[in-house]
Amino acid sequence: MKHHTPMAHRHQRPAGFLLGGRPDLADWRKCLDRLDGSYSPHTLLSYRSDFGSFETWCKDRGLKYLPAASSTVAAYITAETERLKPSTLKRKLAGIRKIHYLLRLRDPTYDVDVDLAIRRARRLKPQRPSQALGVTAALRDRLLAATTDDLSGLRDRALVSVGFDTLCRRGELVALHFEDIEPNHFGTASLLIRRAKNDPEGAGRIAHLTAGALESLTDWVEAAQIEGGPLFRPVYGKFAIDRFMNPIALTRILKKLAVRAGFTAEEVFGISGHSLRVGAAQQLTLNGVQLLPIMRAGGWRSMNVVARYVENVDINVWGS
Numbered sequence: 001m002k003h004h005t006p007m008a009h010r011h012q013r014p015a016g017f018l019l020g021g022r023p024d025l026a027d028w029r030k031c032l033d034r035l036d037g038s039y040s041p042h043t044l045l046s047y048r049s050d051f052g053s054f055e056t057w058c059k060d061r062g063l064k065y066l067p068a069a070s071s072t073v074a075a076y077i078t079a080e081t082e083r084l085k086p087s088t089l090k091r092k093l094a095g096i097r098k099i100h101y102l103l104r105l106r107d108p109t110y111d112v113d114v115d116l117a118i119r120r121a122r123r124l125k126p127q128r129p130s131q132a133l134g135v136t137a138a139l140r141d142r143l144l145a146a147t148t149d150d151l152s153g154l155r156d157r158a159l160v161s162v163g164f165d166t167l168c169r170r171g172e173l174v175a176l177h178f179e180d181i182e183p184n185h186f187g188t189a190s191l192l193i194r195r196a197k198n199d200p201e202g203a204g205r206i207a208h209l210t211a212g213a214l215e216s217l218t219d220w221v222e223a224a225q226i227e228g229g230p231l232f233r234p235v236y237g238k239f240a241i242d243r244f245m246n247p248i249a250l251t252r253i254l255k256k257l258a259v260r261a262g263f264t265a266e267e268v269f270g271i272s273g274h275s276l277r278v279g280a281a282q283q284l285t286l287n288g289v290q291l292l293p294i295m296r297a298g299g300w301r302s303m304n305v306v307a308r309y310v311e312n313v314d315i316n317v318w319g320s
Contacts, residue, residue: 028055028066031102050095067100070111077117086122093118131308133270135254135279136286139263140164143254144216146261151223152235156253158213158220159232163250163276166191166207167298170273174245176231178221187211193299205299247273278309285310 028051032044054076058065063072073096077089084092097109108114135143140160147157163173172193180192189209209217220226224233224240233240234249251273258268277298284294291306300306 028099028103031099034102046091047095047098050092051099054092054096066103067105068096068108070108070114073108074111074113074117077114077121081117081121081124086118086125089118089121132272132274132278133267134282134309134312135164135271135275136283137164137279139279140276142261142263143257146257151238151240154216154220154223155232155235155240156257158216159250159253160257160276161213161216162191162209164280165209165213166193167277167280168193168207169277170247170250173276174232174247174250178226178228178231180231181217183214187214189214189217207297281306281309282313285313 029048032047035044035047054068054073055065057076057079058068058072063069065072073093077093080089080092093109093114097107100107100109143160144157147153147160159173162168162176166173168176175194176191177194180194181189182192183189188211191207191209193205193207221231224235226233226240229242230244232245233243234245235241251271254271254273254275255268258271263271281294281298284297291303294310295301295303295306298306
């Protein structure tokens with residue numbers, strides 16, 4: 001006796017049919033698991049968030065998002081142009097491109113209509129890259145003078161001093177280990193910057209501390225009784241907790257010190273976790289240091305970035 005498959009089941013579509021007939025595409029988030037350890041957690045979070053937004057936009061309009069048509073991507077960029085900055089749109093394109101790449105699908109972002117949509121967005125919202133207020137040597141000294149003599153104040157003084165001398169990014173500064181310090185015979189020290197945003201393989205770079213910065217760092221290390229592990233730590237009362245600081249805490253500390261030091265409201269608003277890095281580059285320029293040594297000191301690979309940091313430095317090239 002033959003058993004006939006009911007019509008409703010005979011023509012039932014497999015899960016993921018609307019995604020192009022491949023059920024495995026339905027859960028695109030799983031493909032990002034392959035990137036663990038190869039990309040930073042922040043980058044992976046951006047991919048998930050950005051493609052998730054694209055997925056939602058497509059679903060709301062009955063459009064296929066995997067594989068996406070170039071016309072769909074171009075329409076998405078055009079629709080989001082009023083709401084988002086061009087830099088954000090480019091980041092979202094990177095997320096769309098990466099998901100398609102991981103699933104071995106044709107890249108829908110490589111298309112003339114997508115390029116034109118991005119160009120229109122740039123013309124509609126021309127923007128210069130935003131830049132943090134540069135904390136030059138004079139401003140750094142005002143921040144240092146605003147620190148207190150308790151445990152958190154000693155940490156803050158060391159943070160400002162070391163951040164300025166090493167030109168560290170915010171994430172690099174709070175990720176330093178006690179073991180990264182290498183004192184020398186000249187009353188100064190070097191620091192191993194283990195991993196940077198533009199150094200995903202962790203080759204690291206060497207930064208140098210002045211005698212003043214080393215003194216501030218020594219005061220903090222001795223007061224906090226640090227013998228290994230995280231160099232800069234959260235402070236609760238009279239105790240330093242054995243864990244790394246959150247990078248966001250650096251910005252809060254700098255703004256707090258800026259207010260205490262009498263910075264203007266505009267200056268306080270411009271303070272960010274990159275202010276020490278930007279200001280140190282500007283100060284080196286004022287001191288007559290050339291671009292390439294500044295790039296090496298700060299671990300930059302792009303001249304354009306450093307040039308943008310120092311473009312507002314007031315230098316009289318005809319001065320004696």
